[in-house]
Amino acid sequence: MTHTAEREAPASAWSALVPLARGVLWGLAGFGLGVALIAVLRAGAGRSAWSLELSITFGYALGIVGWLFGVGVWERWGREWFGLSTKEGPTGWQRYFAFTLDHKVIGIQYLATFLLLFLLAGLFAVLIRAQLLSPEGAVMGEGTYNQVMSLHGIIMVAVAVASIIGGFGNYFVPILIGAEDVAFPRVNALSFWLVPPVAVLLLTAQAVGGWDSGWTAYPPLSLQNASGQLFFSLAIITFGLSSILGGLNFLTTIIYMRAPGMTWGRLPIFVWSMFSAAILALLFTQFFAAAMLMLILDRIADTSFFKAAEGGEPILYQHIFWFYSHPAVYIFVLPGLGLTLEILAHFSRKPLFAYRWAVGGFLGIVGLSAIVWAHHMFVSGMDKRLIAPFLVTTEIISVPTGLIFLSALGTLWMGRLWIRTPMLFAMGVVFNFLIGGVTGIFLADAPTDVNLSDTYFVVAHFHYTIIGAEIFALMGGIYYWFPKMTGRMYDERLGQLHFWLMFLGFNLTFLPMFWLGLHGMNRRIATYTPDLQGVNIFVSVMGFILAASFLIFVFNLLRSLVWGAQAGADPWRARTLEWQVSSPPPVENFPAPPVVSGHPYDYGVPGAPAHGVVGMAGGSDEVSR
Amino acid sequence: MKRDLVAAGALWLILTAIGELLAVFVDFYPLAKADKGEDIEHAFRVLVYFAVPVFTMVVAVLVYSFLRQHTTEFPTDDGPPLQGRGSIPLAWFVITSALTLAIAIYPGLVSIPNIFGDEPNPDLVVEVEGMQWTWFVSYPQHDVARVSELVLPVDRTVRFNITSRDVLHSFWIPGFLMKIDAVPGRTTTISLKPTKTGSYQTDPNLRVQCAELCGLFHSKMRIPVSVVSDEEFAAWLEEQAGAADAAPLSEETEAADALSGGIER
Numbered sequence: 001m002t003h004t005a006e007r008e009a010p011a012s013a014w015s016a017l018v019p020l021a022r023g024v025l026w027g028l029a030g031f032g033l034g035v036a037l038i039a040v041l042r043a044g045a046g047r048s049a050w051s052l053e054l055s056i057t058f059g060y061a062l063g064i065v066g067w068l069f070g071v072g073v074w075e076r077w078g079r080e081w082f083g084l085s086t087k088e089g090p091t092g093w094q095r096y097f098a099f100t101l102d103h104k105v106i107g108i109q110y111l112a113t114f115l116l117l118f119l120l121a122g123l124f125a126v127l128i129r130a131q132l133l134s135p136e137g138a139v140m141g142e143g144t145y146n147q148v149m150s151l152h153g154i155i156m157v158a159v160a161v162a163s164i165i166g167g168f169g170n171y172f173v174p175i176l177i178g179a180e181d182v183a184f185p186r187v188n189a190l191s192f193w194l195v196p197p198v199a200v201l202l203l204t205a206q207a208v209g210g211w212d213s214g215w216t217a218y219p220p221l222s223l224q225n226a227s228g229q230l231f232f233s234l235a236i237i238t239f240g241l242s243s244i245l246g247g248l249n250f251l252t253t254i255i256y257m258r259a260p261g262m263t264w265g266r267l268p269i270f271v272w273s274m275f276s277a278a279i280l281a282l283l284f285t286q287f288f289a290a291a292m293l294m295l296i297l298d299r300i301a302d303t304s305f306f307k308a309a310e311g312g313e314p315i316l317y318q319h320i321f322w323f324y325s326h327p328a329v330y331i332f333v334l335p336g337l338g339l340t341l342e343i344l345a346h347f348s349r350k351p352l353f354a355y356r357w358a359v360g361g362f363l364g365i366v367g368l369s370a371i372v373w374a375h376h377m378f379v380s381g382m383d384k385r386l387i388a389p390f391l392v393t394t395e396i397i398s399v400p401t402g403l404i405f406l407s408a409l410g411t412l413w414m415g416r417l418w419i420r421t422p423m424l425f426a427m428g429v430v431f432n433f434l435i436g437g438v439t440g441i442f443l444a445d446a447p448t449d450v451n452l453s454d455t456y457f458v459v460a461h462f463h464y465t466i467i468g469a470e471i472f473a474l475m476g477g478i479y480y481w482f483p484k485m486t487g488r489m490y491d492e493r494l495g496q497l498h499f500w501l502m503f504l505g506f507n508l509t510f511l512p513m514f515w516l517g518l519h520g521m522n523r524r525i526a527t528y529t530p531d532l533q534g535v536n537i538f539v540s541v542m543g544f545i546l547a548a549s550f551l552i553f554v555f556n557l558l559r560s561l562v563w564g565a566q567a568g569a570d571p572w573r574a575r576t577l578e579w580q581v582s583s584p585p586p587v588e589n590f591p592a593p594p595v596v597s598g599h600p601y602d603y604g605v606p607g608a609p610a611h612g613v614v615g616m617a618g619g620s621d622e623v624s625r
Numbered sequence: 626m627k628r629d630l631v632a633a634g635a636l637w638l639i640l641t642a643i644g645e646l647l648a649v650f651v652d653f654y655p656l657a658k659a660d661k662g663e664d665i666e667h668a669f670r671v672l673v674y675f676a677v678p679v680f681t682m683v684v685a686v687l688v689y690s691f692l693r694q695h696t697t698e699f700p701t702d703d704g705p706p707l708q709g710r711g712s713i714p715l716a717w718f719v720i721t722s723a724l725t726l727a728i729a730i731y732p733g734l735v736s737i738p739n740i741f742g743d744e745p746n747p748d749l750v751v752e753v754e755g756m757q758w759t760w761f762v763s764y765p766q767h768d769v770a771r772v773s774e775l776v777l778p779v780d781r782t783v784r785f786n787i788t789s790r791d792v793l794h795s796f797w798i799p800g801f802l803m804k805i806d807a808v809p810g811r812t813t814t815i816s817l818k819p820t821k822t823g824s825y826q827t828d829p830n831l832r833v834q835c836a837e838l839c840g841l842f843h844s845k846m847r848i849p850v851s852v853v854s855d856e857e858f859a860a861w862l863e864e865q866a867g868a869a870d871a872a873p874l875s876e877e878t879e880a881a882d883a884l885s886g887g888i889e890r
Binding site for chain 2: 142143146212213214216218219220221224225308309313314315348349350351353354355356357379380381384387388391392395396398399402403405406407409410412413414415416417418419420427430431434435438441442445446447448450451453454455515518519520522523524525526527528529530531573602603604605606
């Protein structure tokens with residue numbers, strides 16, 4: 001099987017930088033144009049030409065258009081609008097640095113970008129834990145701490161939104177449903193290339209004073225602090241656009257691009273979870289962006305949406321913010337849970353238990369997630385009549401979540417558990433998410449939440465759901481699909497070592513935080529009362545072990561990328577379509593359109609047909625399972 | 626298969642028994658020093674009792690499945706093809722729904738009026754204003770205004786009227802297990818009754834701690850709380866009234882206090 005990308009040798013290493021450099025140049029030109037426009041208008045009104053936040057906002061708005069066109073929208077898309085022929089993108093390794101339409105390349109671009117951001121924000125977490133070694137703060141002042149904590153928060157939220165969805169969603173959803181690509185490949189590339197400006201904004205916010213309001217950016221604080229807050233808001237709007245376009249693309253792809261015979265009842269469960277997350281991303285992300293736009297207008301245009309002194313309402317912001325940000329936690333976690341169920345079925349050698357109920361669980365969460373947001377606001381000062389209904393809806397969401405647990409446990413029950421690194425991570429998700437879910441009940445219950453809200457109990461809870469479920473699933477997914485994406489096998493021993501260090505490090509870091517929350521430690525603090533120091537030292541040391549486990553991960557990945565054994569098409573002998581094509585898959589995914597005639601997880605079912613048959617593909621011996 | 630169910634069930638029961646014993650006898654609960662704090666602590670315990678069997682069931686299945694059959698080589702055969710299409714998922718759905726509704730009602734809905742309700746005729750009204758980065762406490766019934774410590778008589782009902790001058794803060798007394806945000810432009814309230822005497826010096830959880838991120842010195846936005854006898858409270862009020870007469874506070878000195886006051890800035 002030839003791999004188109006490897007046919008041509010790259011002309012020169014420097015040529016990879018050309019589109020990026022052009023993007024930066026056009027972006028700067030756009031920025032200059034925006035700033036000049038404001039300068040002319042202001043000068044005309046007799047004011048100073050430069051107004052920091054106003055000028056930057058308009059400069060950025062035009063700058064991002066310049067960046068996108070420079071980096072590839074013009075060459076690969078825009079030329080068509082003027083009757084010109086579009087240019088082909090580069091091949092070989094350089095396509096990873098270019099505006100490329102291949103969903104697999106975009107998947108790798110997402111995965112690599114967000115793994116780098118994950119490691120960076122992990123370093124911020126190490127700084128946070130170093131600070132909390134001492135009650136008076138061991139390494140930095142309060143101002144720096146607040147900014148490091150805010151950066152850690154928002155970068156990790158971005159990682160949670162986009163690593164599985166952007167990475168595995170892009171790479172594997174089209175293959176899992178038997179499609180050649182996503183429905184809108186150019187929109188797909190566009191949504192990835194909106195991400196670099198987000199990272200640049202967040203990491204350069206320091207130049208204008210950074211911001212210290214966490215990832216939640218509650219006003220009035222976020223109306224009074226340094227101009228880094230503006231960078232944050234612009235970054236969120238940009239990232240939100242990327243997220244909405246991604247959601248739209250996945251929905252369309254899953255609805256319209258399924259191979260013949262790929263009925264809704266035969267969709268791999270990971271695709272169902274992506275479908276659910278895509279609905280949430282498409283419907284809700286705009287609310288976060290709207291909240292950010294209102295913050296920006298309050299800052300630069302003298303509106304007063306959230307200024308109490310001028311008739312605005314700070315609590316309004318929290319409603320809009322959580323109207324997105326609660327569904328967002330399901331955008332984070334649903335694809336991780338889908339991936340976990342996927343791995344559990346293949347490595348238990350059993351059908352996915354109660355498949356239809358699990359799908360019902362995903363869709364039930366999608367529906368309910370829209371009516372639970374105010375449980376983040378039980379002590380916000382909102383009308384107390386809102387507490388009871390949101391308590392009830394929030395508790396009810398544990399029923400569809402319970403169905404996903406039923407599916408996981410029923411699949412494991414009496415299974416032939418094949419203990420490989422992906423399976424360990426999937427089982428880790430079940431354990432961690434159990435703790436995350438059970439402790440969530442204490443926070444949904446308004447009377448106990450009165451004490452627990454804004455304490456380390458909450459910090460522990462959401463790290464259990466986001467690291468414990470999503471990041472563990474991400475790691476499991478990387479080990480699971482590494483042989484498919486690279487054609488090489490990772491080192492099993494190092495993989496299992498990574499799992500055990502990460503699993504123990506994670507639990508020993510975050511379990512004691514529940515205790516800290518119950519004993520008077522509130523969140524987002526640079527200093528604390530001395531009676532809590534002992535437990536904090538323990539948490540910090542365990543946190544350092546958790547961080548160190550990722551060194552093994554990175555070493556394993558890089559080493560196996562070069563020296564790993566050839567993996568073959570189907571090292572896991574799994575039934576789903578991606579394992580029926582070569583590793584890595586050809587550019588067009590399937591040499592001929594696959595025909596789907598069976599369920600993806602019918603392991604051990606007598607007389608069950610193969611899930612899918614890939615005509616004329618390599619590895620025809622594999623399709624009969 | 627039947628033997629496996631019995632064995633896993635036994636594992637579940639044993640783990641549950643251990644878990645419930647730990648939940649009853651190990652003291653990992655916060656120590657409440659107010660009436661509503663005690664109610665919240667009770668609600669917390671009830672939820673723990675519910676959570677233990679749920680937790681142990683998942684752990685029992687996870688552990689038992691692993692012990693029953695796992696391999697590091699590719700398995701020689703597939704597992705039993707249990708599809709989960711029968712009555713098990715329905716039973717699971719019904720049971721989890723019933724459990725969920727049960728805890729939503731108790732300790733959830735049942736406790737809301739008590740925890741969130743306001744005392745209409747409190748023995749003491751305390752007005753609190755949050756400001757970057759300290760708290761000002763006033764006792765309008767006793768002409769004590771804008772002090773940066775909170776002193777309360779034991780076994781008397783108190784209603785706090787809370788607001789903020791600048792950004793969001795959250796008025797949290799960890800020792801009472803109660804909090805509510807301080808919102809500029811609004812007055813929020815909580816009512817409670819301290820039930821044990823004590824002070825910040827002996828119990829660090831007797832403090833007013835800002836729990837909503839409010840900028841630079843957020844973590845140090847805390848003032849001490851003392852719960853004292855009626856006599857001590859009366860004496861303290863008198864002392865404060867005298868001090869206030871001697872040096873009436875201006876806006877400037879308040880701002881200076883805000884930066885230097887509070888605890889151990």
